[in-house]
Amino acid sequence: MDFTLNIRRRFLLGGALASLAWSSGALAQGFPARPITIVVPFVAGSPTDVAARAFAAEFSQTLNSPVIVDNKPGANQTIAGAYVARAAPDGYTLFFANLPAVVPPSILANLPYKGIRDFAPVSDIMTIGFVLVTAPGVPATTLQEFVALLKADPAKYSYGSSGISTPIHLMAEMFNKEIGVKTLHVPYKGGNQVQMDLISDRVTYAFLPTGSMDYVRAGKLKGLGLASAKRDPAYPELPTMDEAGLRNFRATVRFVLVAPRQTPPDVVGKLNTAANKVIASEAFYTRVKSVGGVEMSHPATPAQVGARIAEDEARWDAVVKKAEIQLE
Numbered sequence: 001m002d003f004t005l006n007i008r009r010r011f012l013l014g015g016a017l018a019s020l021a022w023s024s025g026a027l028a029q030g031f032p033a034r035p036i037t038i039v040v041p042f043v044a045g046s047p048t049d050v051a052a053r054a055f056a057a058e059f060s061q062t063l064n065s066p067v068i069v070d071n072k073p074g075a076n077q078t079i080a081g082a083y084v085a086r087a088a089p090d091g092y093t094l095f096f097a098n099l100p101a102v103v104p105p106s107i108l109a110n111l112p113y114k115g116i117r118d119f120a121p122v123s124d125i126m127t128i129g130f131v132l133v134t135a136p137g138v139p140a141t142t143l144q145e146f147v148a149l150l151k152a153d154p155a156k157y158s159y160g161s162s163g164i165s166t167p168i169h170l171m172a173e174m175f176n177k178e179i180g181v182k183t184l185h186v187p188y189k190g191g192n193q194v195q196m197d198l199i200s201d202r203v204t205y206a207f208l209p210t211g212s213m214d215y216v217r218a219g220k221l222k223g224l225g226l227a228s229a230k231r232d233p234a235y236p237e238l239p240t241m242d243e244a245g246l247r248n249f250r251a252t253v254r255f256v257l258v259a260p261r262q263t264p265p266d267v268v269g270k271l272n273t274a275a276n277k278v279i280a281s282e283a284f285y286t287r288v289k290s291v292g293g294v295e296m297s298h299p300a301t302p303a304q305v306g307a308r309i310a311e312d313e314a315r316w317d318a319v320v321k322k323a324e325i326q327l328e
Contacts (some may be wrong), residue, residue: 037092038067042077044071047128055288058283089259089262091264102165102320104165116256128291131212133208133222133224150179159206160187163189165327178246191208209292210238228250
């Protein structure tokens, strides 16, 4: 009797697994059968939003399906992240995430995920470099002069960020650690407020997207270096941090596309193939280059994308520990 029962259990288990495999394959075969939603963790008009909408337009054409952009800003990407993590794992709800995405422990404890690595990786889309800018009244015109100024009396100076643990907070702390100074951190609710107070000489410096170079050209800010591997063709006069004298300093944000963790591999594969076509296209670069400092990623498999995400998260976690950044 036990033998018969075991055979029956194995038959039922085998049937269940076969049914699951068939349903996953059937889902992928007819995918996408309705609009896909890309959830963006920042407000409309932000660099992330501009990049996501440029990507969605090309992604829609490649998949031959509508792609909707849904902005869910707040709490350092965690509102958007939690929404996607709890969504049905069917490929129709995706997260256009930024790295770094360092989250304060008090918020992390209540999230359905612990990092972007906990999602199903779909695509590594691109990175953007940030510019070290200063207020117009700062008595320095080069990076080396500015570093000397900070080292002489760091207590006199401050940097602005869009909030604790946000990318431009971590970048400034990484810069301070690199040159061996500690300056006052002034957190704001957004990058635009940082930029306005820099122009008004209320804070000393910050790392901002290359769109701030328009204010540099207008004489309202000073641009000292682009923290990327190469110059931005749109602003050829701006040296990289390497060229300005700070070797191997990179302050970039990586844009990745991820799905809920249990999304079937066949569906992820379809999304990945379409995304790779988009990021390799000149049409997408033409749409997205206005963000500034853009460096397109190379097409990659989901496993390769996952490895890049894990590497990036480990690097930024190390920055937080090395700089002893207080996240609360």
